Amino acid sequence: MTAALPPWLQRQLQALLAQRGHALLLDGAAGLGQFPLALALATAWLCEQPEQGHACGDCPSCRAVQARTHPDLCVLLPDALALELGWPLDPWTQERLERKEIKPSRQIRVEATRAALAFAQTTSARGRAKVVLIHPAERLNAESANALLKTLEEPPAAVRFVLASEAAHALLPTLRSRCQRHVLAWPGEEEGRAWLAQAAADEGLNLDEATLAACWRLAAGRVDEALAWARLGLDAAQWRQLPQRLAAGDWGGTLEWPLPRQLELLQLLCHDALAHAFGAPTRYFDASTLPAAAAPARLAALWQALQQARRSIEHPYQAALWSAAWAERVRAAFAGPALHSQSSS
Ligand SMILES: [Zn+2]
Known part of the structure; x- marks a missing residue:
């Protein structure tokens, strides 16, 4: 999974894996790759045969992350985003969505946050660590943020939090100050455009140089955004x-x-x-x-x-x-x- 990270995220992963601390905040403009970076970190922390700190990609733990069923990883997303990305929802939300009692929320629900915090209090199933990944953290509503704050004040041992954010200024200052902050680096133009061309080709988009250049320009250097423009199929x-x-x-x-x-x-x-x-x-x-x-x-x-x-x-x-x-x-x-x-x- 980490092998697919673009080179500029790979460099950041390398630096972040050397850090200690129980809560990390990945902060940057939307489309810079905070979610894949957060997931790569979580995978590496949970890997059972890490290679120089990096996830091996092949152990039972790495495979469980890939299958989105790792018992020690809790990925906390707004319902709508979880459905879009294919991540499982917490049981409370899942049941009510199935019964059509609620609509997918664009905020992170307090019920899901409570479930994540309860998860953090239990012991590790696979004995390595437990990870709570929250994305985008600014979608935590006030109640959720307050609940999380209490846990971050006295974090359970062996639990690591990684908060990805596209608008860290919108987080509670007290929440921000309890995390080690990492500002997402922007890709260089050459590597960014090379990645875009490859990613577009991998998705079967047959785009010429001029089209890719137009998408790159619209995204102002944010690669995920550039790919999103490219997917619209205009030349x-x-x-x-x-x-x-x-x-x-x-x-x-x-x-x-x-x-x-x-x-x-x-x-x-x-x-x-x-x-x-x-x-x-x-x-x-x-x-x-x-x-x-x-x-x-x-x-x-x-x-x-x-x-x-x-x-x-x-x-x-x-x-x-x-x-x-x-x-x-x-x-x-x-x-x-x-x-x-x-x-x-
Ligand atoms: Zn592994």
């Missing part, structure tokens, strides 16, 4: 057309993308349109592909609305209606003269 020419199409209200196949992806794309577009309007360099798209300059005030308002939407996107909504409403908002923001403020509409 370089389609990526180039997208800003103007969206600005014209023509969403085409974009409507079928997951809503968070649509929202992310709009944010990148809005970011670059604003930068362009102020004469600053663009970051995600080629300036030549952007729609004609729109009024900065309207773009700024759109930006604010998108930020707001990002916070509420966890709530249930009607996907088609959502997209249609945003298509119109975006079109309106880019429509009309750039230098006048909107008098009426």
Whole structure:
């Protein structure tokens, strides 16, 4: 499992395996690989035949981690993410989801947190260690975070916690201060792009250099993000057309993308349109592909609305209606003269 880690995560794993301490916080922008790194650490800590501290990948413990059935590993995820990644849920949640009494949560449930903390209090089944992996830690609600805090204050022996986070500033400061913090390193461009090309090929995506470059640019160096863009299946020419199409209200196949992806794309577009309007360099798209300059005030308002939407996107909504409403908002923001403020509409 660890062999598949990209080289920059492999280097970080090496450094982290040399550290002691019972709680580690892996902190960095989304898409830098905190979850695979956390899992690689857990696998190495639990491995029964470690090779210079690294997981062997072949012992009963390593195999149990791969099968997601290790009795000494508790992976605490929001329900929705666990279902997406294929990790088992805690029995409380599993039962209620099966009976359709609850919906998959995007937060880490307090019931699941309590189950993880109870797990931490029991003795190791395979006699090496016990690991609680929490991802993303900022999705612990206040009740969960408080419960965890108490355990981190007096950690049971032989239990190690690894918290992966994409927004560590959102964690309780007291929780942060009880962990050793590791800031995720960014890949170098060359190794990052090489990894992206390989990962895309491994998934059967047949993408040319220009398309991979477009995805890399959209992700601003976050490899998981770049791969997520690549999976959408657009080619370089389609990526180039997208800003103007969206600005014209023509969403085409974009409507079928997951809503968070649509929202992310709009944010990148809005970011670059604003930068362009102020004469600053663009970051995600080629300036030549952007729609004609729109009024900065309207773009700024759109930006604010998108930020707001990002916070509420966890709530249930009607996907088609959502997209249609945003298509119109975006079109309106880019429509009309750039230098006048909107008098009426
Ligand atoms: Zn092993």
